[in-house]
Amino acid sequence: MITLRKANERGGADYGWLKSKHTFSFANYYDPKHMGFSALRVINDDVVAPGAGFDTHGHRDMEIISYVLSGTIEHKDSAGNIKTLPAGEFQLMSAGKGIFHSEYNASNEEELRFLQIWIEPNSFGDKPGYQQKDFGKEVGLTTILTPDGENGTLAIKQDAKLHQLILEPKQQYLFESNNAHVYVHQVSGSSLVNAIQIESGDGAKVLDETELVFENESNTPATLIIFELPQV
Structure with a gap:
């Protein structure tokens, strides 16, 4: 079963310096029908104004993933990590028993856009813990996160995987999974998932489907992220 979550149905916030779209309930946006999916709790599509950012704040017991779509993040945390995260890179911060961090737009001229994901x-x-890597833009499926960090992936503290799927125009890809819970987020472009159309910003909850056929029928590339999630 596939249940579509349209981009224009998401919650949102506009603080001037930050414009955000929330796939699941977050901060002042609350919808009891959209509290998360399996262990996936947050997908926020954040646009940060030049020179602005999130002041130092704390987290604990959460796996926090940042995927930069455009611009560069300046990251600092209480574990001593001082990093820059440019477009295309993935960051995984394991908050564990507690960590404080800040995130800023490194540019004073251009907006920063990134996906903030909590598992x-x-x-x-x-x-x-802190991990960061550029996995490139290879066409097809690239695995980003795994429980044990196999094959150069980032190691997440959950029985979950995250994949990046890039489809060229008119390309098709068969994705097979034994996980009962799969979540798909369309990052850019459009595609069909088992013949269901999804557009940029759309999401899809997938239950008990062992095969997903992704098709890009458009004339431009499409990028998606696919979560394999535990039974919780």
């Missing part, structure tokens, strides 16, 4: 861990009170 609940399966272990708690651990030492905080």
Whole structure:
């Protein structure tokens, strides 16, 4: 079963310096029908004004993923990590027993856009951790996160995987999974998922489907992220 979550149905916030779209309930946006999916709790599509950002704030017991779509993030945290995260890179911060961090738009001229993703861990009170990597833009499926960090992926503290799928125009891809819970987010472009049309910003909850056929019928490339999630 596939349940579509249209981009224009998401919650949102506009603080001037930050414009955000929330796939699931977050901050002042609350919808009891959209509290998350399996261990996936947050997908925020954030646009940050030049020179602005999130002041130092704390997290604990959450796996926090940032995927930069345009611009560059300046990151600092209480574990001593001072990093820049340019467009195309993925960051995984394991908050563990507690961490403080700040995130700023590194540019004073251009907007920063990134996806902020939260996944609940399966272990708690651990030492905080930080990982970052550019996985490139290879056409087809690229695995980003796995529980054990296999094959150069980022290691997440959950029985979950995250994949990036890039489809060229008129390309088709068969995705097979044994997970009962899969979530698809269309990052850019449009595609068909088992003949269901999804556009940029749309999401799809997938239950008990062992095969997903992705098709890009448009004349421009399409990028998606695919979550394989645990039974919780």
